[in-house]
Amino acid sequence: MYDVVIVGAGPVGLFLACELGLAGCSVLVLEREPEPRSPWKVKPLGMRGLSAASVEAFYRRGMLHPLLTASGIDEDPGANLDADEPSPPRAAGHFAGMVLDPAKIDVAALPFRLPSPALQGVMASLEAVETVLSERASKLGVEVRRGVTVSAIAQDDETVVAHAGEHEYAARWLVGCDGGRSAVRGAAGFAFVGTEPQFTGYAALVTIADPEKLSPGFNLTPTGMYVQTPTQGHIGMMDFDGGAFDRSQQPTREHLQAVLRRVSGTDVTLSDVQLASSFTDRAMQTTTYRQGRVLLAGDAAHIHSPLGGQGLNTGIGDAMNLGWKLAATVHGYAPDGLLDTYTRERHPIGASVLDWTRAQTAAMRSDPLGQAVQGVIRDLLGTRDGTTYLFGKISGSSIRYDLGSEQPLVGRNAPDLRLEDGTRLGDLMQDGRGVALDFSTDRRLHGSAMGWESRIRYAAGPARNDLGAGAVLVRPDGVVVWAGDRDPDREAFERAAGHWFGSPATTEFQERA
Template sequence: MHRPDTALYDVIIAGAGPVGLFLASELRLAGCSVTVLEKAQDPHSPLKDQPFGLRGLSVPTIECFDRRDLLNDLKVRAAGRNTPASAHWMQQQRRPGGHFAGIQFFHDQIDSAQWPYRLSGPTGSIAADMASIEAVLAIRAEMLGIEIRRGCGVETLEPSGDHVTVEAGGETTRGRWLVGCDGGRSTVRKAAGIGFTGTDPEFTGYSVQVELADPAALRPGRHYTASGMYTYAAPGTIAMVDFDDGAFHRTEPGRDHVETVLRKVSGIDVTVTALRLATTWTDRAYQATNYREGRVLLAGDAAHIHSPLGGQGLNLGLGDAMNLGWKLAATIRGDAPDDLLDSYANERHPVGAQILDWSRAQVALMRPGASSRALEAIIRDLIDTRDGATYFAERVWGVGIRYDLGESHPLVGRSVPDFELLDGSRVNHHLRNGRGLLLDFGANALLRALAARWGDRISYVAEGATERLGMKAALVRPDGVTAWACDAKADLGELAQIATRWFGKPKDFTQSASGV
């Protein structure tokens, strides 16, 4: 049945995965009207549960969840679905911090003093399954009154001057903007004519749950072989990689096929007596040539795909959503600078390209052959050093991400530290309303007056901190990125210019070069 939807939404989001749900909540928090269209009728899947649904959340993702008051809910939900103690990486005396192509680094090797722009204390990722992540985000979206229309995948789209018309699930929906969060095979991306380029796959990856005639025939852990790689957690959870140029991706492998590949990759004549669950994946690494075409934008896997090695894909997509949400909302409200929305792709496209190269580098290390094994030995030696482990942790955990905002202060472009303020609050608490933040450790009256000019867009907090990294004040964007910081005397004119750059023109304010 074709039922026109006469409403004109501010934003239509295609895809109700974590990226689409997070973005929808960001937009709704800023007062935008949003509808989410999802192709799947049922959001549940055994592949979203442990062990296959387990994801490591990077530091930026953890910060995003905390800044929107979602982190505790996620921890509670995920705690009820604990990682099985049988997981191979749990069977170690040292606490692993992550890996590069299966080569682990450990927390006791990492020198966080090399990150002077971060507060002292624990740093690292946390684990949560996709089912828990989506559940927490869906609950938040529903609490904010966001409509999620399942069984309603985008079929066609037609942009016009001031809106986009979408046909989905036999219905017509109109929105001022459309954001494709609909995965690597994105209908939105294809319909918008946005290019998608990169490198083709070298392998087919398999994640399977099986029953083995002799579970002890395989050694637990990750192993490189003459034919590929496999990871085994007894009694029957296996991930394996077969360098076949991705020939069997998007197939439904049967028991015989899984047994054949497992024997080939492991070099052991194991017998698979039953196949319980199986999915395939590849190392295909592609990225959208641009993240925007008119009133159509892309985020998450619709904008970039790569192998799941190291678990970077979810984190990359959620970073897109956090970066895009407030910028698109400001554009819809009409108070955004003319080029604010352009900064989304300018900032996120290089981050995506870097992650794709990180994935490709791991594939190069995994290839069968003497050259790759020699390279692996060198990387193992490097990652076992303090500087090496710190470098890999910085990349895997995402703590090194910095946008080029054209400012010299070492904190600008980085995530603002979650300073503990003397009133008992933390900086992240003050970002939960989705607004910008002028943080003033000296309670300066002139800074207060300047912030008041953007009172509808910037919150002002004047409070000391237990540790402030030598700073006197900082201007923070709604996504938690530091836009301006000073360690000494601040210049009001400079601050006003930077605030205008990110938050638009203030109300009844004349710039001044007066010092503060």
């Protein structure tokens, strides 16, 4: 029997598998597709924008360089790390097709931002992302079985069993990472609620007989939106038809041409279609991310339109949050209620993303109400404050969990704090443990931290920029859970460590230490 069975070998399932494998769990991943390669995963249709928060997750697990290499990106993520302030982003994304100007972002206003190899977003193909994660998962002993379709789930107080044809796969826990049409979600009885679609979207690789009739980039029109990427023939369209297109049918050349002519206001001609698919802005979310021994992550827990590229990034955030908590539960040292914090912390993030995409849909509508909203957004994007606010949402830098503390660092993704000897927080997080950084010179926290050595990595010394803190305690997912002042309180640190990491190590270890 496995510790965890994960259903779905996409980026979210594989990232979660790596987190669990890193923590020493036995993991089986079941994937219904028989082969990992697909034309939908390679450039251009497979390109996805990874936010700075997602890139940071790869950086903190030592996978940033492999990701850049697999994506064909020839750059040094460590450049400009000696600067006093982080560099502004090269690109800032868009809101409802209205592109943010990076020059208008007030980097100093972003919360607790320090120079890091992972402050920029990255364009990567799904194939590159899955290749890097698959290789890491294999090295960690994760087993992946393809061509397995899960049809039913049964669970009791001790185990959960996934049924696939004549085969049964038993584990202590099961996580559905099997996408928007999740079989796990339905089989486990999760309630799935939300709003119905306003538009049908299309992504297609086509041959355009007269491409000069279309404008490059995002184009909002009185009847919808179309996107023409620098890759010739890659077209995206959004048609406000109330989601009426029958998505069980493959879009024909004639249908795609009619939609493109309608939303572009031109008589453009499509001479050929190589690949095409459709989607909607249906926005749904499960009411909880856990039912007994079954959990959900990524699109299995929340679906929405792909506007702004939030789906993959939200799913990676789910996996990063869940991985260490589920591993602690498997190994028996999780504090009471730790696994329940997964839903408590990530469900509001998912709900916020759904509203974010709904707002973009509202701003794209061709009626007077939508046009009025679009005008307000354009005015906001003309200001530094408005652009900075929207970038904070897109990049993930504005996320803060409510952990019951008014200390401004607590609940936020930790900045890449750097000790004077050159050690960076990101370097210390690659083994998946939490990190205690003690900036005091007399090692005030050393004795207490050693009691959690198997779960918390301790590092001490002056910092290049300590952001006014005397010490910080960082969870394995990079979230600050405690921060002390210039004279750190050992008892407060111990309470925080015990709250998040369980009881100290064994008495035998403490005596040896």
